[in-house]
Amino acid sequence: MDTCTSFKGYGRVDELEEAAFKRKTRNQKIILSISLVLFLVLIIGVVAGTLVHRKNNNNADEVPAAAINSAEAVKSVCSVTLYPDSCLTSLSASNTTDPEKIFQFSLLVVMNSLEMVSSTFPKKFINRADDPEVKEALKVCETVLHDAVDSLDDCISSIDGNQISISKITDLRTWLSTVITDQETCFDALEEVNAALVTEVRHLMKNSTEFASNSLAIVSKFLKTVEENNIPIHRRLLEAKHGSPSWLTAAHRRILQVGKPKPNVTVANDGSGDVRTINEAVGRIQNKSERIFVIYVKAGEYVENVVLSKYQWNVMIYGDGKAATVISGRRSNGTGYATFVTATFVAMGRGFMARDISFKNDAGPQNNQAVAFRSGSDKSIFYRCSFEAFQDTLYAHSNRQFYRECDVTGTVDFIFGNSASVFQDCKILPRQPLPNQFVTITAQGKTDPNQNTGISIQRCEMSPLDNLTASTFLGRPWKNFSTTVILQTNIGGFLNPLGWLQWQASDPPSTISYGEYANAGPGSNTSRRVQWAGYKPSLTAAEASKFNVESFIQGTSWLNGTNVAFDST
Incomplete structure (x- = not known):
């Protein structure tokens, strides 16, 4: 499996790019x-x-x-x-x-x-x-x-x-x-x-x-x-090896390309920055600003719950690495919070970006649902981040989201929500749950057939975080139109051969859309998979292409004229 260690080629917009954009x-x-x-x-x-x-x-x-x-x-x-x-x-x-x-x-x-x-x-x-x-x-x-x-x-x-x-x-x-x-x-x-x-x-x-x-x-x-009517607005998508969403602007690309972009505010809990807490930095953000507001969080653990409101647009937060900069909280359903408000970090405003930082919920498996990160940010990007908890780790709640080279760790339904999310080159790390618990990687919540939502996991690596002995599944359909696909991903031998688990005792309705495509590894064998009407053990290339970056989280062509690499094989 190919792994990309950077957003390759994110640079300036040149004349050729401008001309291509005008043609498009x-x-x-x-x-x-x-x-x-x-x-x-x-x-x-x-x-x-x-x-x-x-x-x-x-x-x-x-x-x-x-x-x-x-x-x-x-x-x-x-x-x-x-x-x-x-x-x-x-x-x-x-x-x-x-x-x-x-x-x-x-x-x-x-x-x-x-x-x-x-x-x-x-x-x-x-x-x-x-x-x-x-x-x-x-x-x-x-x-x-x-x-x-x-x-x-x-x-x-x-x-x-x-x-x-x-x-x-x-x-x-x-x-x-x-x-x-x-x-x-x-x-x-x-x-x-x-x-x-x-x-x-x-x-x-x-x-x-x-x-x-x-x-x-x-x-x-x-x-x-x-x-x-066969109007050609989509291109063949599985040919793209290292792509990015077409809504990723030149300004966003430049910010992501720079090792450590100049921050508007620096957070350091040792007093060496502008402020000591992330919430103090968030307090300096102007509402509905079209300019990118950059928050740099120095190495250390920051124990606080952070909420970026729907009106705080174009915020980027980055740290010194996902092992060095950690934001942690302990809210959980088991201690009286609704799952929706348990998140250690919440991003709602459009255009959110996070890089080189870790988000954790330390409530532990005994406290049931405990979210590390909840995102409702449209056109949001997560690059080289880590999301760590047990049940309900990553709440990809709504809108369009793109995850690249991230680690996601958890037990029950640990990637869930009803956004349109694509995970590329990520490490998906199921961990040992409580006794008598199973592990389900995904739980997708699509309720209307016309919603453009679902979970797409592409070119990722699925392997246990620890000594995983619990029965483990790729996911379970949360709602009647749940949509989840696993594409070109290396799946370890930890997986239950059935692959997927029903939400309730009976099989899910035929209206769900679940599938696998060109996966590898000992867990990719689909010969003993579930026999659900809404599940396809082997998607065609055309079917799989509907869940790639262009079609699924934007619906327009990849940017032409950029230096983003493509693989034509």
Whole structure:
């Protein structure tokens, strides 16, 4: 297996790169025009057919053509959703045949519903709850619902008066996926404490969850139209040996290339820096800044819980190496915290980067869920980092995430969440759990078929951290549409031959998407794997390519004209 020890070739943007970027931009505009025409054809076809039917129906009531067009346009758009009835009801007042305007109207519908829910129900239920664990879960609901409103606001702002591009459509799909994930996280928090009010809360949030799903379905149909008509927006991806996401900007590449970039603030617990704690450094970050804010953390162990809010953008934190700079905490579910808030370090603002640093949760296996790192940061990058705990080590909660040359250590479901995450050239290190416990490396939480989420582990090394004797699996499907693939990875002999474990006693639904591709090592033999309908022991190259960096966490081409190396074999 090839291992890369650096982000090779991340350098300046030259004239050739600029020219290539302009060509790509022109191609995307052409693709968008074709896609919009195809989507309009879908609607026009339905409308025309309906008009002919009504014209030939002598008993049909006279209805103005404009009203018929508008109604049938909405009907056509809603036909691609999971909840067509709520879609038709909520969008009937859009009064347009333009699919783009119908979609924009659908976002406003979601926003109205979400704002109503987020501003009323959590506080109301918190005030009446007696159980402190239920109160804690409801506070999680309050947090994630506000996050969902912010993500939806990002959607609306991105298309308000702006031309829609393919990359923007991909952003919309990501952010709407996150809106759904945030709402599901509220339910997860309540179910974790066996709260009797879960059913009541699901009923209260029925509109907001269905409306968000409807908007996501419309965006997903748009992109699917492009793919079904063979418009060439994707390249062969498994040819790329050392790639990076196309949203990695020139500024980000330069920062990652420099050994020790000049920090805005230096943290040292011995007093030799600007501040002694990471939280003091975080306090100096300006909200929603487009400029990269660099925090350098000198060698040492920093025992603190750190939260970077959704409004703290483009933050980079780096240390003196994952064995030298360690951030550790001890919060756990076993000591009364909801899993969502156990994380030692949380990154929510877009564009987060971490390098040469370790994140730990020292609560121990006896305290159940104890997260070392939680990320909801869109377009986030983790390079040469370490994530160490036992159960639920790395909470890849939402949005797009890229992990390169990282170590992840844990026991039960130790890589979990509902982001779109790619792990490349990482070391996945299962460790011995408590007696009578099993080990599951992944637990993916996709709840809607139109979400662009899942876990992709590519060209990694899976080997035990210690003397591992517990039965160990690649993962288990957490939700009905869970999606996880293992690609070109070396799997040690520790693995149970079944490979995967069901979440409950029965096999998972056929709607999951699990698979393996071109793996190596004694644990890669798939002859005795599970026989689930949603699992493929041998993906084709085309199927596997859907889970590589370009297709999976951005959906646009790799950057042309850069010095990022490619392997054509």
